[in-house]
Amino acid sequence: IAQGLFPKPPQLFEPDHGVTDDPIGEIYWKVKNGIRLTGMPGYVDHLSDTEMWQISELLQNADKLPAGVQKTLETDPKNDRN
16 A cells, blocks of 8 residues: 555654654654654554554664564565565
């Protein structure tokens, strides 16, 4: 779906271009509310507060994850199962 959106949705998990330098509260706000005019939805109605904080923590530390974990979390846009 993201391939058809304009502008492209932000890739928050990318270590060099994501949100790893942002304060954890700002990341949480983006996860909870989405980012307007980017195609990124908010997850306030779909995730618990704890889950949104867990995702925020994961995003903030995306540049510190071991290579094996990064590979596991990668998605292949050609593979519908991911």
